[in-house]
Amino acid sequence: MNKIETILDYLKRNFSEHIYSGDKFKLLISTVLSQRTRDETTERVSKELFEKAETPQEFVDLDVKEIERTIKPIGFYHNKAKYIKEISKELVGKKVPDTLKELTKLPGIGRKTANIVLSYGFGKSTVAVDTHVERVSKRIGLVGKDKSVYDVEKKLEELFPKEYWRLINLGLVRFGKTICKPRNPLCNKCNFSSFCEYYKEVRQ
Ligand code: SF4
Numbered sequence: 001m002n003k004i005e006t007i008l009d010y011l012k013r014n015f016s017e018h019i020y021s022g023d024k025f026k027l028l029i030s031t032v033l034s035q036r037t038r039d040e041t042t043e044r045v046s047k048e049l050f051e052k053a054e055t056p057q058e059f060v061d062l063d064v065k066e067i068e069r070t071i072k073p074i075g076f077y078h079n080k081a082k083y084i085k086e087i088s089k090e091l092v093g094k095k096v097p098d099t100l101k102e103l104t105k106l107p108g109i110g111r112k113t114a115n116i117v118l119s120y121g122f123g124k125s126t127v128a129v130d131t132h133v134e135r136v137s138k139r140i141g142l143v144g145k146d147k148s149v150y151d152v153e154k155k156l157e158e159l160f161p162k163e164y165w166r167l168i169n170l171g172l173v174r175f176g177k178t179i180c181k182p183r184n185p186l187c188n189k190c191n192f193s194s195f196c197e198y199y200k201e202v203r204q
Contacts, residue, residue, distance in 0.1 A: 003140070003195040004159055010191050011164065011171035019123040024096040026050060027121045028106075029059075029084055031113050036075045036131075045071050059088035083108030098122045111153070119166045127156045128169040132176025139180060141197030 001009060020027050029049070034042040049070050053059045059067070067081040074080060086107035096117070097103050103114035115128035127133075129152045137143050143155040156168055179186050185198070193199045 003142075003192070006195070007140075007192065008160065008164055008167075010175075011167045015167055015171040015174065017123075017166050017170065018120075020120045023054070024117070024121045025056060025091060026054065028087065028096050028109075028113075028117050031116050032080055032083055032087070032108060033071060033074055035080075035113065041073055045074050056088040056091040056093075059084060060092060079108070096121070098124070100126070111150070115153075116169065119169060123166070125162050125165045126169075127153050127160075127165045129153045129156070130169070130173060131182075132173045132180075133169055135182060136172045136176045136180045139185070139196060139198035140192055141195075 026046075030042060030046040033046055033049070037045075049067070052066065052070060053062045064081050064085050067084055068077055071077045071081060071084075087109070090106055097106075098118065098121075100111070100114050100118065103109050103117060104111060112128055112130055115126040116130075118124040119126045119128055129137075129149050133156075134149055134152050137152050137156060138145050138147070142159060143152050147155070157165065160168060176182075179190050187193050187196070187199050190196070190199075
């Protein structure tokens with residue numbers, strides 16, 4: 001197997017695709033909260049926040065200070081509270097958009113957040129590149145170290161069949177948190193060390 005086949009084989013054996021069956025507006029808000037925040041904190045704070053408001057109209061009616069107080073344990077809470085208010089205003093009486101173009105028109109929504117919502121919320125074939133996907137892709141050598149997040153997204157789209165694009169985020173995020181960790185990657189437990197550029201350069 002070549003390296004792409006090996007990575008795909010690993011992803012297919014260890015992860016299964018799923019589509020979030022809950023409310024897409026809440027998924028969008030949780031994804032905004034999750035940026036640069038630990039999963040456990042996002043989960044806890046999202047739950048607390050949705051006890052106070054669940055729909056765009058309810059968020060419009062909620063004082064921004066109350067949103068800030070509730071999401072304070074989260075990074076960049078001040079900006080995120082502002083974006084949550086603005087997104088809610090845009091979405092009163094509307095559905096969460098299901099295209100990259102429309103989603104990225106919403107305040108504070110970049111490609112990564114939009115791709116996550118499209119993939120997990122709508123089951124669309126997208127490559128959502130977060131910090132883990134970017135780090136792992138660069139360490140393995142799938143894409144050059146100096147490339148932008150956008151370049152990583154496009155390169156992964158080129159390298160992997162479209163039917164598996166959703167699996168890339170799902171699998172590499174988990175892989176990046178448990179094996180290819182930011183500070184201390186567990187290369188001795190990794191299936192990719194035979195072709196990983198980082199392993200060749202740093203660990204051998
Ligand atoms: Fe990450 Fe090490 Fe595996 Fe390379 S060999 S992908 S650096 S864990």
